[in-house]
Structures are given as structure tokens and as C-alpha cells.
Amino acid sequence: MQTPAPDTAAPSARALLLVNLGTPAAPTPRAVRRYLAQFLHDYRVVQLTRWLWCPLLHFVILPLRSPKVAHKYAEIWMEGGSPLAVHTAALARAVAARLPGWEVQHAMRYGEPALATVLATLRARGVQEVRVLPLYPQYSTTTTASVEDVLARAGAGLQLALRRDYHSDPGWVAAIADSIRAHWQQHGRGERLLLSFHGIPQRLVNQGDPYAAQCEASTAAIAQALGLPRDEVLLTFQSRFGREAWLQPYTQATLEALARSGVRTVDIACPGFAVDCLETLEEIAMQNAEAFRAAGGQALRYIPCLNASPAHADVIAALAQAEEGWQ
Numbered sequence: 001m002q003t004p005a006p007d008t009a010a011p012s013a014r015a016l017l018l019v020n021l022g023t024p025a026a027p028t029p030r031a032v033r034r035y036l037a038q039f040l041h042d043y044r045v046v047q048l049t050r051w052l053w054c055p056l057l058h059f060v061i062l063p064l065r066s067p068k069v070a071h072k073y074a075e076i077w078m079e080g081g082s083p084l085a086v087h088t089a090a091l092a093r094a095v096a097a098r099l100p101g102w103e104v105q106h107a108m109r110y111g112e113p114a115l116a117t118v119l120a121t122l123r124a125r126g127v128q129e130v131r132v133l134p135l136y137p138q139y140s141t142t143t144t145a146s147v148e149d150v151l152a153r154a155g156a157g158l159q160l161a162l163r164r165d166y167h168s169d170p171g172w173v174a175a176i177a178d179s180i181r182a183h184w185q186q187h188g189r190g191e192r193l194l195l196s197f198h199g200i201p202q203r204l205v206n207q208g209d210p211y212a213a214q215c216e217a218s219t220a221a222i223a224q225a226l227g228l229p230r231d232e233v234l235l236t237f238q239s240r241f242g243r244e245a246w247l248q249p250y251t252q253a254t255l256e257a258l259a260r261s262g263v264r265t266v267d268i269a270c271p272g273f274a275v276d277c278l279e280t281l282e283e284i285a286m287q288n289a290e291a292f293r294a295a296g297g298q299a300l301r302y303i304p305c306l307n308a309s310p311a312h313a314d315v316i317a318a319l320a321q322a323e324e325g326w327q
């Protein structure tokens with residue numbers, strides 16, 4: 001890793017570091033392969049012994065998956081890059097505008113800007129106290145704990161504080177509920193409201209990962225903020241990877257069953273994703289919308305993530321300044 005050049009500008013007393021998953025640098029098989037290789041070598045993400053996993057990954061999964069996934073990225077690519085990168089950077093700028101006196105940066109767990117490099121840059125600039133906020137409202141060993149691994153490896157010399165989750169933070173819940181209400185005001189209300197969260201293997205939940213319980217708690221809080229009984233909001237899990245059972249019910253199977261049962265319109269939001277990305281824009285808004293129509297539905301109406309909206313920036317800035325919740 002390169003040592004960043006010292007910066008002569010006076011450092012802020014403290015920094016806020018927003019961390020997201022990361023994304024390929026380009027919508028090409030080569031860039032996607034590089035990204036997936038880093039992602040899928042993380043033991044937090046795939047818990048298979050290396051001698052079994054590495055041959056499968058290098059000789060089967062990466063060669064086959066990279067071109068297919070690159071094509072999907074190409075369909076959603078924005079002028080400034082991958083949506084996840086564009087929206088995360090914009091969110092960090094919007095939060096910075098609300099936190100004078102703080103240095104606000106963003107980093108990615110996989111790809112660029114790499115978390116370890118950003119930590120080294122902050123250290124070189126003389127920043128001492130860093131509040132690290134992974135942009136995952138719900139804690140999981142597959143995501144948040146993986147960020148913690150890097151902090152443990154690369155955070156020496158910095159006073160680090162971590163916000164582990166914000167799945168039931170009232171400001172965040174209100175912002176999600178408001179975004180759903182705004183969608184209803186603009187498009188009218190669909191016959192069903194579905195909240196789709198990224199899945200994880202059921203095995204990890206059985207081993208104690210609190211992710212599923214936090215998704216349920218978020219769903220209950222959002223339903224309450226909307227003034228709806230809990231059972232009027234469907235909770236499903238998307239983006240299954242591999243063959244083992246993941247958290248259920250699965251989003252696509254649920255949408256197809258709804259369409260087959262005569263439901264014509266479904267509103268769908270993805271509150272586990274801070275910003276729009278491949279899994280929301282391609283999987284939900286394109287692929288699942290097509291599957292819903294193919295099963296007899298009329299319209300799957302996707303409600304965008306909070307992205308760099310003023311409401312989201314307010315929520316993140318308030319979390320950064322909160323006295324409680326940092327460890």
C-alpha cells in the first residue's frame with residue numbers, strides 16, 4: 001500500500017467515515033472480476049475452506065459470473081460511474097455540508113476508495129478521532145463485521161468509534177416512511193407494499209447473526225411509522241448467492257406468487273440499502289419487475305433508496321453527532 005503524502009492543511013478535530021460495500025471500477029468483465037475476487041475471498045462473505053473455495057472461485061465462478069454481471073452493471077451505469085459509487089460520494093458531500101468542523105470521507109470495503117487507504121490518509125493528515133459509520137442499517141457478520149476486521153487491521157494510531165447499526169433509529173425510520181409516502185402521493189398506492197432486504201444464508205442466522213431480527217424490527221418500525229398494521233407490509237429477502245438456503249421468503253418467488261394470486265400492482269422499497277446499486281436498480285427494478293409481469297402482474301413500482309437526499313443526509317449527520325450509539 002502507498003503511504004499518502006502528508007497534508008499541510010490544518011486537520012479537523014474529528015472525522016466521519018462513511019463505509020459502503022464497494023463496486024467495480026468499470027462495467028467490464030475484467031473490472032467486475034477484480035471486484036468479485038476481492039469480495040468473494042472475504043471469509044465473512046463465504047465461509048468455505050480455501051482449498052475447496054479457491055479452485056471453484058478462480059476456475060468456475062469468476063470466469064462464468066464476471067461477464068454476465070458486467071452486462072448487468074452496463075445496464076445501470078451512470079455518467080459518473082457505478083450508481084453505488086456515485087450516490088455514496090454524493091451522500092458524503094451532502095453530509096459534509098451539514099457538519100462544519102468535521103472531515104467527512106467515504107470508503108469502500110471492496111474496491112476503491114479502499115477503507116485501509118482512507119484510514120491511512122486520515123492518519124497522515126493528523127486526524128485523531130474517527131467515527132466510522134458503515135452504511136448498513138442492519139448489522140450482519142457478512143457486512144458490518146467485515147468492516148470491523150479492516151478497522152482492527154488498519155486502524156492503529158486512530159481513535160476509532162463504530163456505529164454498528166441504525167435499524168430502528170427513529171430519524172432513519174421516519175425518512176424511509178416519508179419516502180414511501182412521497183411515492184404514494186406521486187403514483188397512487190399499489191395493492192401491496194413489500195420491503196425487500198438483501199438476504200444472507202439462514203445458517204449464519206442460526207449461528208447468531210442478528211441480521212434477520214433487525215430486518216424484522218426495521219419492517220415493524222416502518223409499518224408503524226406509516227400507520228399500517230405490521231401484517232400489511234410484506235418482508236422478503238433478495239439477491240441469493242449459491243445453493244444453500246438463504247433467509248426466506250425470497251423476493252422474486254413472493255412477487256410471482258402475488259401476481260399469480262391476482263395482485264396487479266406492488267410497491268417495493270429496499271430499506272437495507274442506503275443507496276441504489278446493482279441489487280436494487282437491476283435485480284429489483286428490472287429483473288424482478290419483469291418476473292412479476294411474466295407471472296401476470298401489471299406493475300412493480302420501485303421506490304428508490306434514500307441516496308443523497310436531504311432527508312438522508314440529515315439522518316446520517318444526526319447519527320454522526322449523537323452522544324449515544326458509538327462504541
Ligand SMILES: C=CC1=C(C)c2cc3[nH]c(cc4nc(cc5[nH]c(cc1n2)c(C)c5CCC(=O)O)C(CCC(=O)O)=C4C)c(C)c3C=C
Pocket residue numbers: 021022023024036044045046065069082084136140142143198199200201239241272273276277278279
Ligand atoms: C445490504 C447488505 C448486504 C448484505 C447483507 C450482503 C450479503 C451478501 N452479499 C453476497 C454476494 C454478493 N452481493 C453482491 C452485491 C451487493 N451486495 C450488497 C449488499 C449486501 N450484501 C450491495 C449493496 C451490492 C451491490 C454492489 C454494487 O456494485 O452495486 C454481489 C455482486 C453482484 C453479483 O455478482 O451478483 C455478490 C456476489 C453474499 C454472498 C452475502 C452474504 C453472505
Ligand SMILES: [Fe+2]
Pocket residue numbers: 041054057058
Ligand atoms: Fe483464491
Ligand SMILES: [Fe+2]
Pocket residue numbers: 198239
Ligand atoms: Fe451482497
